[in-house]
Amino acid sequence: MPVIAVLVLDGVPGHQLTAPGLAFGTAARHHPPVAYDVRICTAPGFEATGGLASFRIETPWGLDGLASLDDSDTVLLPGHDHFRDDPSPEIVAALRAAAARGCRIGAIGTGTFTLAATGLLDGRRAATSRRNTAELARRHPLIHVDPEGSVVADEPFHSAAGVLGGVDLCLDLITLDHGMAVAIETERQLFLQLHDPSADLAGHSTANAACSAYTPPGSNIAPTTRWMEANLRHPLTLDDIAAHAGLGVRNLTRRFRAETGLTPLQYLLRTRIQRAQWLLERTEDPVERIATLTGLGTPANLRHHFQRLTGTTPTTYRTAFRTFVSNLTEPT
Structure with a gap:
């Protein structure tokens, strides 16, 4: 280490x-x-x-x-x-x-x-x-x-x-x-302390950690995770992902667990939530459009998974991020 x-x-x-x-x-x-x-x-x-x-x-x-x-x-x-x-x-x-x-x-x-x-x-x-x-x-x-x-x-x-x-x-x-x-x-997680801005990061909810999808450099599955990221808005099944990787479902799942600690579908969901975070931070797109762009389908589905993996709602997340940026860039 x-x-x-x-x-x-x-x-x-x-x-x-x-x-x-x-x-x-x-x-x-x-x-x-x-x-x-x-x-x-x-x-x-x-x-x-x-x-x-x-x-x-x-x-x-x-x-x-x-x-x-x-x-x-x-x-x-x-x-x-x-x-x-x-x-x-x-x-x-x-x-x-x-x-x-x-x-x-x-x-x-x-x-x-x-x-x-x-x-x-x-x-x-x-x-x-x-x-x-x-x-x-x-x-x-x-x-x-x-x-x-x-x-x-x-x-x-x-x-x-x-x-x-x-x-x-x-x-x-x-x-x-x-x-x-x-x-x-890391920058996002470091600054966006959504539940309690005064809380020590070490005491933060582990739910935030769950939304991170990460492929190690040089990983054999990197081409497939990049393809998943490029096609988030489309319905992707486990068979679709396995076909792109040229692997059987069992071997694909084993590779994903070894390289990322997640199953392929867990990785896909976390990637979709990360994309939703990015869109909430940097665009004015409504929740309905973000649900479509991330492949989560409906606003209700987006809210459900977003709340489960980050511990907050999309609207609260966007407000907290905008407040943070405003405070950080305000002239002194």
Whole structure:
């Protein structure tokens, strides 16, 4: 299982400390083949998070948590107080050693300053929080700083402005690991807390996880699941799916269970609900049309399966999504 080691320095913003666990944890919860081990590793001198509501954390990992990483693992470096100061020799050595072993390294917000101080970003592209881009460029003229502060990848290094605690960077890494579909569904599940917006995602209803249909990269059944997605509005039977796959029904079901954890018809239903979610989010189509486009037939059938698999109604889902987008994009 790949490790995500979050190296936190004193004064780390609380939202940047927690965002990686939320993002990678959500990806794993809603896509069973996806797995990450997120570890919080404290650097020497760490005392508490920053901000007005600082808090202390206890973790079994310090810099030694980076020593066991290999080339399948990732180090994330969030922002922190005193980011303009040179990092300690121990931190520099740990980051350079992780890079030498082939680890992927990501920096969030002002964490890019610390990564830059190791010399690992010289000659590469990088990003930091927008209000600090000019300063980063001035302090480290060998780095090509993205003035927009967007997510920047210059393998094996990744950096971002730290919007929403670095969720954008985490989603970019999930896309690289498991594809765009998983990242999109992770983003949806991460933000749309429909039952109780204040609830911790870890305590969320497992019904939301049930609506995820995911085909692992390189799967032998991928051509068939893509065909299913392209033909959702048409009636599809188990025999139809087996015929497309060139398999008997029994072998088809065995393949689907092994690759997705679902039967073919369970996968089809979840794909239809995911498409309904997308249409509710991004179009003004009425429920009647969405029921037709997804192959669920009638509004009553759509409402029944949507409620069963997501725990809410299509109308409530659409309202919650629109409210979230409005709040997120409202000028400050």
